[in-house]
Amino acid sequence: MKKYFHISDLDCVICANALEKKLDTITGVKHVSINYFLQQLTLEADDAEFYAILKRVRRAVDHSIPGAILT
Amino acid sequence: MKRMIGFIIIASILFLTAVVLPYPVVKMVLYLTAYAVVGWDILWKAVRNLIRGNVFDENFLMSVATVGALVLGEYPEAVAVMLLYQIGEYFQKRALQNSRRSIAALMDIRPDTANLEKDGKVLSVSPDTVTVGDIVLIKPGERVPLDGVIVEGSSTLDISALTGESLPREADAGDDIVSGCINLTGVLRVSVTKTAQNSTVVKILELVEHAAQKKAHPEAFITRFARVYTPVVCAAALLLAFVPPLFFAQDLRVWAERALSFLVVSCPCALVISVPLTFFGAIGGASKNGILVKGSNYLELLSKADTVVFDKTGTLTEGIFRVTSIHPQNLPPEELLRLAATLESFSTHPIAQSIRTHNHLPVEPDTLTSIKELQGYGRSAQNQGHQYLIGNQTLMEEHNIAFPYCPHSGVVVHLAEDDRYLGHIAISDEIKATSKEAITALRAEGVRHTVLLTGDRKDIAEQTGKDLGLDQVYAGLLPADKVKHVERLLAENHSGTLVFAGDGINDAPVLARADIGVAMGALGSDAAVEAADIVLMDDDPRKLALAIRLAKRTLAIARQNIGFALIVKAAVLVLAGIGLADMWMAVFADVGVSMIDILNATRTLRTKALSTAPNLPERQEYR
Secondary structure, X not given: OEEEEEEOOOOOHHHXXXXXXXXXXXXXXXXXXXXXXXXXXXXXXXOOOHHHHHHHHHHHHHHHOOOXXXX | OHHHHHHHHHHHHHHHHHHHOOOXXXXXXXXXXXXXXXXXXXXXXXHHHXXXXXXXXXXXXXXXXXXXXXXXXXXXXXXXXXXXXXXXXXXXXHHHHHHHHHHHHXXXXXXOOEEEEEOOEEEEEOHHHOOOOOEEEEOOOOEOOOOEEEEXXXXXXXXXXXXOOOOOEEEOOOOEEOOOOEEOOOXXXXXXXXXXXXXXXXXXXXXXXXXXXXXXXXXXXXXXXXXXXXXXXXXXXHHHHHHHHHHHOOOHHHHHHHHHHHHHHOOOHHHHHHHHHHHXXXXXXXXXXXXXXXXXXXXXXXXXXXXXXXEOOOOOEEEEEEEEEEEEOOOOHHHHHHHHHHHOOOOOOHHHHHHHHHOOOOOOHHHEXXXXXXXXXXXXXXXXXXXXXXXXXXXXXXXXXXOOXXXXXXXXXXXXXXXXXXXXXXXXXXXXXXXXXHHHHHHHOOOOEEEEEOOOOHHHHHHHHHHHOOOEEEOOOOHHHXXXXXXXXXXXXXXXXXXXXXXXXXXXXXXXXXXXXXXXXXXXXXXXXXXXXXXXXXXXXXXXXXXXXXXXXXXXXXXXXXXXXHHHHHHHHHHHHOOOOOXXXXXXXXXXXXXXXXXXXXXHHOOHHHOOOOOOOOHHHHO
């Protein structure tokens, strides 16, 4: 399953790239990409575990940049 | 952001009061309050990032610089720098937000709802939930939510969001309809042929969104540069602060102050944001013109286009055979055409079809007997006691029928009745009205070689090449031959980029082999979109020159941004090092430059001045 999220409060491209790399290491994440200019996060992961993985992604994002992810 | 303006104003008032007041203690309190008001969030972020071990964080560096100034007793400077930094940040954020909004507006072609017809009722649903075969209703003014076929109704469609083509297109029952265009006039009932995930509009958006991941050299350079720049400048600041005082008995105060300016300039923000923004903006701007670029790297390659190799049919020509002239001998032209159409009845050959389409007189194919297909030559048939021949030159020669030489380009179909020559019909695939202009425009963009590769006959291909002023023409090629030719051209040509432009359907291997593969007329063709690096949604060859122009401008803007930022930063570093620049200038070199670069990058979104007007737009306009 692939879903798009709005990601706010990204400070800079470097942070976005760093965050992208970090999120990519989360187990279960098939593919993740952050488009800084569209403030968009694309997450691809297994259907069955998607929401569990999303939770981990949210936590990681929150740790790096206290912002918000929205569908 | 609104809150920040408040803080900036309060801090400014406090700061100015402090400047004019005569009492030292009050002054100091006011300065510190102003500093706290305007800088607390920077300090807070700095502490937070420091805990995570992020030393080279912009906030941290600004905090060190200003706290350092406070420690040195430079209260006004510390406050002013923080204040200017925040003001600069504010404007930079606004500029960025505006450009983000513009990009978002460009990409706002994703339909939100579909009117699904179900059990006689119409429900407004998300396009994701609609399945293939469902019927959706599209009212005037609505965006087509999914790809499909019109089952009922007719309308005019605005396809400009997809192709950049402002001329509306007519659509009737039976026509394919592509998601993302806007229904202008009539109500349409459409049978969905693709799910939302596979629909054109989603494909286009995904393509553009992911284009940012394929980076051009300037972007990669910036990323590498940013990684070393900040540590190097910080190290330089440290050395500057302590080496002269320790080893050369200089005043620590003076050198520490200079070092603090270094810290202020040490963020590579201007570059890190503006260069990717330049490329992404350009990709967004191009997509508005119906040019899909699959990565920043392709823009870079395209800007160096040197050789353009064209496929002929469907790329430079219409791809439709048409009767262009009829040359009868001793009979009316309509009669010759009618006869040809009769003889070519039931043939599926494109040439036969074009003859039949051109003929408007009634035909009586039933009287035809003993029809014989002569593969590669034509056809023979009996009709009412006469023996007829229809076909090419060789067929006439074999039957010893004298025929005049025909100077017309294209395919020539000869006719004979018994031993009598009746005349011939010239059929050709016409050159697009825009092709000639496209070639001229390409030359103007610095393309040095234009090559035509085609499976067509030599004389036709050469005529096309001559009409359009192409440099080289290779005819009679099989798809594999085209690859070989492209490989040879690649080997011959070391300097620039080789671009191949084709319809993207039969030439996938060539598209892949060329430096850049451009598929034209790809609206609604997934295969073409898949195979190419750059996709022109409509089939106007002038778009290729426009794409090159866009690419060049993008690279120019990226270079301007890099150059400007590097020069200003280097100048301020040098001046600060020798004590000629203070922290104020350093702040400008940081946030001021960022803002200017972002504004400059935003220019890539504006493509109006570049669009394919009938005449070439003046190049000075955007220099």
